[in-house]
Amino acid sequence: MEKKVKLQIDGKEVIAPEGMNLLDAGHLVDVFIPNLCYLKGMRGFGACRLCLVEVEGLKSPVIACNTKVREGMVVHTQTEKVRNIRRFILDLILSIHPLDCMTCTKAGICKLQEYAYEYELKNTSFIKKKMGYPIDQINPFIRRDPEYCILCGRCVRVCKEQGTNVLDFIGRGINAEIGTAYNKSLRESGCTFCGSCVDACPVNALPEADRWRKGREWEYTKIPSVCLFCGNGCDILISVKDGGIQKINTGEKPGSTKKYICAYGRFGYDYIEDRTRITTPLKRENDTLKETTWKEALSIIAAKLKEAGNETGFISTAGITNEDALALKRFAKNVVKTKNFDTTLSLYSDIHSMKDSQSALITNSDLIILIGLNPSQWSRVLPALDASIRKRVNRGGKLLVITSADIKIEEAATLTLKGDEITILKAIVKSLIDKGLKADIQLENAVKDAVVTEDIEKAAKLVEEAQNPVIFTSPSLFDSSANLTIIKGKVIAVGFESNSRGVALIGLTTEGKSYSDMVNKGMKVLYVIGEVPLNARPSHTDFLIVQTSHFTELAEQADIVLPSTTQYETEGTIIDYLGRLKKLNRAIDPIGTSKTHRDIFVAISKIMKSPLKKPSENEINKLIKVKPKLSFNPFIRRDGFEIAPREFIESINASVLRGRRLAWLKEAVAAIAV
């Protein structure tokens, strides 16, 4: 148990853990000390000086963000003295800040506006200064307008902490500004356009580029949901107005940088209204796809499925909700009576490593071990994992990278071990056993011959000293990595799709023919759900049904195309890579006549006279409640999962990446790489 101290803030008694700062301690009893630069979770920075408070016994006021609680402290946050200082500081800030709140996009959530209101400042009493900085708006994501900047440094610190390092303080004194190296535009600066700075900025210096005139903040309905574009399954907060999505933020309060989302998750949503969106069912007539009714399309499908029976195959992405996955499994098994169903999960992982992965939090671990994985914010392969690890390292965590390739995250590592992952793992285990840590006899025998070098010794020392090590591994190395947890720590195999773990637990996994079998050899009737990395109609396929939200190359070759909803138009649950159950909420109505996957299966099952019930919450909860069982397994690398992660993620999100803004991003990145 951490030590607690007792103090008094504005007459209220506070019991706060030792080491906490006064600002956070105030929050515990609902005393909110004004500030512009503090970011919860990060160390106090002391740039804005607004959080000055008086402490009895001290001569002058101190900044609450960087003063730690002490036993018996008596703090006053609203004395005449500190209020006057705050008013003076705000007065100074207003002298370099435009006073156009009536048209400002940030009105309503602007912290400066809030404080100016509280401290009754209508204008500055100083001479107003206009700096005349140019606006950076040549990218479609983030508009950078230094004229509004109050130099709080929040954007600089989030950018630094997550390892993108694009922004920094430039210049000095009155000429100081926030900028990029050599004052380049964001486009040329190596920016990944994750928009973390957008969430961090307390004023209007870094809004979304298209935010202007898209509604005031208080008109939005805020709907928490989950992004399904990749294996991280990040929390998002969708702002909806007039039935349309206006913007997406991280699923966290403004001013907190706990969570991260990438450019896909934040800005990719405009693909929902792309011209490739399918809004009605289509059927093939004389070599072209023609619009048809749901009734006709479903009855054709019902007849074909009945006829083909167990010669039907279902292939799906693993980026579907638990509910859709269960509905699909039951539809295939009980209605169509086939065991041939599988997901893209089988391309990069076995079932055991997904099912037996444990739950852990990156923020709680003091050592992260990365094995055979290459998360990267720049190539957008598991970008949130990359950002979270870098953040953890910057807050004092350690990172051990074990890899056979050259990867970018090494730059953040405490120690990198290069070479065959399995050899290294064995050696680390051996070294740990030599140090006297407990293991089982099988494990001891398996690593008998391992060679312990100096570097291995260092790595083992890191593991030995750690309290809560968490291992992130590629699924092919899961067994070998999991052996380490017999001694210490938790292990998680990271899949590349948002619900990789969910579909494994639901059981939408290979029973009959596998995904590759069905794709390579074809099926009499092939039913494709969602976007899969498949562009050509498999040969020997008599009838191809594609159920997806957007036109893909495969959909153009289908016999029947059914429009399904996107991630913003459906509800359900997923299990993210850390093992947390997350809930999607429906933010907008489905576009056109598109339906959710499970509604489509239920509708077809009715026509086939074997009606399916929609999976209930209870059923899902029961299925996903599995305790991972980990025991010794031989040190092996599982074969057959060698996909290129970046290409895979891009192909399952092909329609998202065709959206207006992300298409720009792809071009911009390609242009700079040359």
Place this chain on the structure above:
Amino acid sequence: MEETLKKILKTYHENSGNIITILQDIEKNFGHIPEEAVNWFAKKLDIPASRFYGVATFYSQFHLKPRGKNIITVCRGTACHVKGSERLINRLCLELDIPEGEETTSDLKFTVEKVNCIGACGIAPVTLINNTVHGRMTIDKLIKEIKKIKSE
């Protein structure tokens, strides 16, 4: 260029230096901080280029643009200001044909810089011409000095 940069990198490793010492070495070798040099070090040391740029713009000892062969520093301290240092600068820029907002002539012969105070207020207005102090400067004296340098 790369050779020089490698040399600087070596001394950095040997003396466990910091960003400022690297930038000082670059400045010493090239007369200013070239963008390529910063990018080269950023890559080699995994220190973001934005950090280098931030430090380089913070200290007035670093210059981002190439500087002229002859450096004329005009003091802009209070005493010199009262004694008309602004007029000196205006005339200098006119005489040397330095466009507004720039400091250096296009042929890289002259750079005109301002400094906040040299600390020789007794002989204001003060001008440094290639590190030689000239007190009680007048426009005529200044033009004469420039002509002298030009004819050398």
